[in-house]
Amino acid sequence: MTRRLSPGVTLVLGGARSGKSRFAEALVASSGREPVYVATATAIDAEMVARIARHRQRRGAGWRTVEAPVDLAGALAREDGAGRAVLVDCLTLWVSNLMMEEADIAQAGERLAATLSAMRAPVVLVANEVGLGIVPDNALARSFRDHAGTLNQAVAGLARTVYLVAAGLPLALKEDHDR
Amino acid sequence: MTRRLSPGVTLVLGGARSGKSRFAEALVASSGREPVYVATATAIDAEMVARIARHRQRRGAGWRTVEAPVDLAGALAREDGAGRAVLVDCLTLWVSNLMMEEADIAQAGERLAATLSAMRAPVVLVANEVGLGIVPDNALARSFRDHAGTLNQAVAGLARTVYLVAAGLPLALKEDHDR
Amino acid sequence: MTRRLSPGVTLVLGGARSGKSRFAEALVASSGREPVYVATATAIDAEMVARIARHRQRRGAGWRTVEAPVDLAGALAREDGAGRAVLVDCLTLWVSNLMMEEADIAQAGERLAATLSAMRAPVVLVANEVGLGIVPDNALARSFRDHAGTLNQAVAGLARTVYLVAAGLPLALKEDHDR
Numbered sequence: 001m002t003r004r005l006s007p008g009v010t011l012v013l014g015g016a017r018s019g020k021s022r023f024a025e026a027l028v029a030s031s032g033r034e035p036v037y038v039a040t041a042t043a044i045d046a047e048m049v050a051r052i053a054r055h056r057q058r059r060g061a062g063w064r065t066v067e068a069p070v071d072l073a074g075a076l077a078r079e080d081g082a083g084r085a086v087l088v089d090c091l092t093l094w095v096s097n098l099m100m101e102e103a104d105i106a107q108a109g110e111r112l113a114a115t116l117s118a119m120r121a122p123v124v125l126v127a128n129e130v131g132l133g134i135v136p137d138n139a140l141a142r143s144f145r146d147h148a149g150t151l152n153q154a155v156a157g158l159a160r161t162v163y164l165v166a167a168g169l170p171l172a173l174k175e176d177h178d179r
Numbered sequence: 180m181t182r183r184l185s186p187g188v189t190l191v192l193g194g195a196r197s198g199k200s201r202f203a204e205a206l207v208a209s210s211g212r213e214p215v216y217v218a219t220a221t222a223i224d225a226e227m228v229a230r231i232a233r234h235r236q237r238r239g240a241g242w243r244t245v246e247a248p249v250d251l252a253g254a255l256a257r258e259d260g261a262g263r264a265v266l267v268d269c270l271t272l273w274v275s276n277l278m279m280e281e282a283d284i285a286q287a288g289e290r291l292a293a294t295l296s297a298m299r300a301p302v303v304l305v306a307n308e309v310g311l312g313i314v315p316d317n318a319l320a321r322s323f324r325d326h327a328g329t330l331n332q333a334v335a336g337l338a339r340t341v342y343l344v345a346a347g348l349p350l351a352l353k354e355d356h357d358r
Numbered sequence: 359m360t361r362r363l364s365p366g367v368t369l370v371l372g373g374a375r376s377g378k379s380r381f382a383e384a385l386v387a388s389s390g391r392e393p394v395y396v397a398t399a400t401a402i403d404a405e406m407v408a409r410i411a412r413h414r415q416r417r418g419a420g421w422r423t424v425e426a427p428v429d430l431a432g433a434l435a436r437e438d439g440a441g442r443a444v445l446v447d448c449l450t451l452w453v454s455n456l457m458m459e460e461a462d463i464a465q466a467g468e469r470l471a472a473t474l475s476a477m478r479a480p481v482v483l484v485a486n487e488v489g490l491g492i493v494p495d496n497a498l499a500r501s502f503r504d505h506a507g508t509l510n511q512a513v514a515g516l517a518r519t520v521y522l523v524a525a526g527l528p529l530a531l532k533e534d535h536d537r
Contacts, residue, residue, distance in 0.1 A: 011346065013345060013346055014489075015311070015487060015488075015489030015490040015507070016489035016490075016493070016503050016504070016507060017489050017503060017504050017506070017507020017508055017510075017511070018489055018507060018511075019507075019511050047497075047500075127346075129194060129345060129346075129490050130194075130490070130491060130492050130493075131193075131194030131195035131196050131197055131490075131491075132194040132195075132308050132309070132310075132311035132312060132373070132490035132491060133309060133310075133311060133312020133313065133490060133491020133492060134309050134312060134315045134320050134323070134324060134491065135195070135309075136492045139226075141492050142226075144492070145195050145196060145492060146195070146196050148196070149194070149195060149196020149197060149198075149346075150196055152196075152345075152346040152347075153196070153197075153198045153346050153347040155346075156346035156347050156348055157347060162346060162348055164345055164350075166371060166487060166510075166522055166531060167369065167371055167485075167487075167507075167510040167511050167513075167514035167520060167531070168510075168511040168514050168515060169514055169520055169531040169532050171350070171522075171529070171531060173345060173346070173348040173350060174348050190525065192524060192525055194490070306525075308373060308524060308525075309373075310372075310373030310374035310375050310376055311373040311374075311487050311488070311489075311490035311491060312488060312489075312490060312491020312492065313488050313491060313494045313499050313502070313503060314374070314488075318405075321405075324374050324375060325374070325375050327375070328373070328374060328375020328376060328377075328525075329375055331375075331524075331525040331526075332375070332376075332377045332525050332526040334525075335525035335526050335527055336526060341525060341527055343524055343529075350529070352524060352525070352527040352529055353527050
């Protein structure tokens with residue numbers, strides 16, 4: 001069940017409480033590279049504050065943490081470096097942040113894709129799969145679901161490795177067999 | 180990652196914005212057969228109109244489109260033909276249409292299964308997996324979820340090939356290795 | 359597609375109406391052992407009464423049924439036996455029952471894990487994956503989703519075999535290749 005971090009982009013998909021963040025952290029930590037944590041979460045309420053603190057404690061002291069709730073592409077470009085490995089947690093919260101800012105999500109997605117494709121450091125991106133329940137009642141939730149799914153497809157398309165995590169167990173949807 | 184259209188029935192399961200329709204279209208288009216698109220969607224609101232137009236544009240001019248919001252088995256029987264390949268998009272909307280008509284869904288499902296089993300042309304059916312979120316509050320949504328899941332199981336049972344699509348990537352749940 | 363019951367703990371994950379219970383029952387029934395059904399459901403409303411009756415009819419007369427809406431670890435310890443195979447249906451309802459009782463769910467989960475690890479009889483546990491939809495509006499549903507996901511991870515961690523069932527078709531997430 002041990003997996004190695006592949007070069008290039010890795011996407012880790014999963015549901016809430018699926019163990020996707022823990023799995024992604026282990027991938028990055030096992031690489032022996034200097035780990036950089038790019039957080040898209042912002043401490044907007046007590047639930048979020050508790051979750052951020054729990055994740056930070058789990059990762060331990062070796063990680064450098066960078067906050068990038070909106071300008072994710074910019075943060076990735078700044079943190080790119082030969083001996084590093086970067087973890088983005090998570091893409092889906094980033095979509096939510098962009099929607100709150102009324103940003104152009106398609107354009108932001110294209111800029112992210114271009115940045116990811118140009119990076120030297122391996123990057124692991126965590127994302128939620130949110131489309132497997134009943135169609136939400138409200139239009140905003142449907143729109144969020146559409147944006148999140150579209151972005152997941154775009155990142156999965158350029159990624160060399162894609163995992164779906166359920167109950168802490170990874171399932172490879174795409175694997176780079178040539179490495 | 181390239182897949183070939185198998186003979187008989189193929190079921191393509193996935194969430195909202197998972198890339199399931201695009202994957203199913205590519206399967207049918209790659210077969211070299213005359214592609215027939217059986218649409219269960221009806222243009223009931225602006226969101227639906229936009230989505231139908233987008234899908235139609237993506238498929239391109241080579242496809243013949245047939246609307247079958249309720250009588251899906253009848254449309255399939257009419258469109259069956261030696262040189263054709265049929266795409267049904269999607270089963271889950273069909274369940275929703277049957278519920279709005281207060282039709283006998285179990286009976287309609289059995290008639291669909293009988294029709295599918297008798298067809299000569301390969302058929303690809305797209306369906307949503309809607310049971311992986313929190314239990315919905317209202318009884319109608321729970322009933323819809325039950326009907327959709329039961330139909331997915333029935334079609335998966337008779338299908339020769341079943342894929343689950345996530346982030347545009349197919350995962351084979353059932354594959355016809357004898358073909 | 360036929361699977362054999364493995365020794366130790368097997369976790370069967372799936373959505374609503376995914377065919378997970380039917381698959382788990384078939385695993386236990388095929389073992390040739392005396393089947394014990396540990397039900398966490400309680401007949402709190404008409405929907406539940408109908409569902410329990412339907413499941414009981416499907417299993418048939420060979421099964422002994424034990425109700426364990428809250429004290430699941432106790433029931434498992436009592437039903438452990440050399441020639442038996444035990445099915446728990448389902449873990450997620452048990453979490454829901456514990457929440458209604460305002461029980462200490464972390465503690466109950468640890469006790470369950472310790473009991474499972476000590477059992478001689480093979481045990482199959484059915485659980486819902488509920489984290490793949492949109493984030494629920496209300497805090498109670500989010501808390502339920504967190505508890506259910508955390509428990510699924512814990513049981514998957516100690517299980518020798520884990521399946522994800524979709525449309526009646528099992529996908530192995532973890533398999534004991536050494537047996």
